[in-house]
Amino acid sequence: MILREEKTKIKRIEELKKKKRAVIIAHNYQLDIVQEIADITGDSLELARKASKAKAETIVFCGVRFMAETSAIISPDKTVLLPVLEADCPLARMITVPQLKTLKKKHPQAGVASYVNSSAKIKAESDICCTSSNAITVVNALPHKEILFVPDKNLGRYVSAYTAKKVILCKGFCPTHALLKASEIVKVKKDHPRAEFIAHPECVPEVLALADYVCSTAGMFKYARETKVKELIIGTEGGMLYPLRKENPDKKFYLASPVLICPNMKLITLDKIIEALEEGKYQIKVEESIRKPAYEALQRMLEVS
Ligand code: 13P
Numbered sequence: 001m002i003l004r005e006e007k008t009k010i011k012r013i014e015e016l017k018k019k020k021r022a023v024i025i026a027h028n029y030q031l032d033i034v035q036e037i038a039d040i041t042g043d044s045l046e047l048a049r050k051a052s053k054a055k056a057e058t059i060v061f062c063g064v065r066f067m068a069e070t071s072a073i074i075s076p077d078k079t080v081l082l083p084v085l086e087a088d089c090p091l092a093r094m095i096t097v098p099q100l101k102t103l104k105k106k107h108p109q110a111g112v113a114s115y116v117n118s119s120a121k122i123k124a125e126s127d128i129c130c131t132s133s134n135a136i137t138v139v140n141a142l143p144h145k146e147i148l149f150v151p152d153k154n155l156g157r158y159v160s161a162y163t164a165k166k167v168i169l170c171k172g173f174c175p176t177h178a179l180l181k182a183s184e185i186v187k188v189k190k191d192h193p194r195a196e197f198i199a200h201p202e203c204v205p206e207v208l209a210l211a212d213y214v215c216s217t218a219g220m221f222k223y224a225r226e227t228k229v230k231e232l233i234i235g236t237e238g239g240m241l242y243p244l245r246k247e248n249p250d251k252k253f254y255l256a257s258p259v260l261i262c263p264n265m266k267l268i269t270l271d272k273i274i275e276a277l278e279e280g281k282y283q284i285k286v287e288e289s290i291r292k293p294a295y296e297a298l299q300r301m302l303e304v305s
Contacts, residue, residue, distance in 0.1 A: 002036070009270040010037055016277035023056035024273065025071070027063035028217040029239035029265040034062050034273070041243065043218035044070075044116050045131040045305065048298065051075060060276055061284070062268045064089040068284040069120050073294045080284045083276035084267040091117045091202075094172030095151035100125050103148055107168055111144030114297065115152045117174075120286045122150065123294035132201050133216035134305035136162045141304040154178075158201040158208060176237060177202035179259040185210045188233050188256055195254065198223055199235030207235060224248050237262050 002010070017024065025047055026038035035041050040050045044067065051059055051071040058079045061068035066089050068082040100122060104112065114126035115135070123129055130138035132155060139147050139159050147165050149156035151172030160167035180203055189197060189210070198220055199211035208214055213223055217240055224232055224244050234240055235256040244253045275281065286294065 002033070006033060006270060009274060012274055013037060013270065013277065016274065020058050020277055021056055022058035022060055022277060023054045024060045024062060025051055025054070027067060027239075027265065028243060029237040029262055030062050030268060031239070031266055032242040033270060034268055035239070035243060037270070037273075038062060043131065043133055043216045045133050045216070046218055047071070048074060048116070048131070049302065054078075058277075058280075060273060062273065063087070064092075064262075064264050065284070066092040066117055066119065069286060070116055070123075070298065072284045072286050073120060073123070073291050073298060076286075076288075076291060079280070081276045081280065082282050082284050083272040085282045087264045087267045089117050089174075089264060091115075091152060091172050091174045092119055092122075095122055095170055097121050097125060099170075100150060103150070103168070103170065107146060107148055109144065110146040110148040110168055111142040112148045112150065113139055113142065114150050115155055116298075118151055120290050120294045123297045124290045125293075126150075126297045127300070128304075129297045129301040130305075131216065131301075133218055134301065135159045135201070137305050138301055139163050139165060139167065152202060154204055154208075155201045157205055158214065173204075174202040176260060176262040177235075178204055180204070180207050180235060180257050182206040182210055184257045185233070185235070188254060192231055192233060192252075192254055194229070195231035195233045195252075196227065196229045197233040197235060197256065199256075200237075203235055211235065220244065221247065224251065224253075236260065237265060239265060 024038045025040045052074040060081045072080040112126040148168045153169045156169040196212040198213045231252045233254050
């Protein structure tokens with residue numbers, strides 16, 4: 001339900017959107033109200049695709065910094081705004097360019113696949129990018145027999161089970177997904193014996209081992225829509241529950257654990273979106289010498305997925 005004070009803010013956002021020829025894009029982990037007012041929602045891959053096609057001069061990106069950066073890489077002709085500069089993804093900071101260069105030296109034969117949850121500079125140093133929904137396809141599409149997969153070790157390990165290639169992992173992980181423990185899944189499954197458990201590949205391997213299905217956030221929508229099962233335990237960030245319940249009113253969804261809340265994703269509010277549109281902040285720009293090679297790595301991903 002939309003509250004009265006929210007209605008006033010939404011009206012202001014609509015006015016500003018028209019004035020600035022802006023489009024609001026929100027990731028599936030955003031606050032319910034932000035997803036509600038967004039023009040486009042989706043997983044990282046869908047957002048990368050749709051943002052580039054959006055007929056707008058300004059993109060207000062409601063997500064974390066790497067997502068807005070990806071949008072700026074793909075659409076250099078558009079103004080990309082991230083309403084809260086501190087909305088950052090800790091996983092994306094878990095590999096630096098010097099660390100990647102050292103790994104490349106150590107594994108000179110390996111192709112580099114970087115998860116989109118990485119900085120523009122890391123993308124620029126990569127052969128190809130991937131998201132959680134296309135990581136297996138991307139790794140298998142590379143001609144290399146060895147793949148240096150950065151920065152998420154959990155997604156990388158998951159991918160390694162679906163390829164004959166040698167996947168070299170590094171140490172990154174999502175601090176929110178990593179909080180989910182296998183013991184919690186055992187308990188929640190006992191509490192809801194008819195429910196299936198679907199998990200994001202950023203979860204730790206012990207949790208993934210208990211999953212009935214592993215997929216990206218977009219994959220979860222598809223699965224929820226198509227399965228005959230009426231109850232689902234969701235192993236990813238809690239923002240997913242609002243759209244899943246909205247789309248499937250006949251089904252029940254349980255968050256696998258209350259710990260699954262990303263503090264960064266929740267920083268963007270209606271007030272922050274108004275400020276972003278009024279003041280044109282915070283513009284995310286990527287220097288051309290980085291943008292070009294990062295764009296090529298993203299483009300290769302879009303071509304194979
Ligand atoms: P998706 O691509 O599945 O939406 O995941 C993005 C993400 O950042 C997960 O933590």
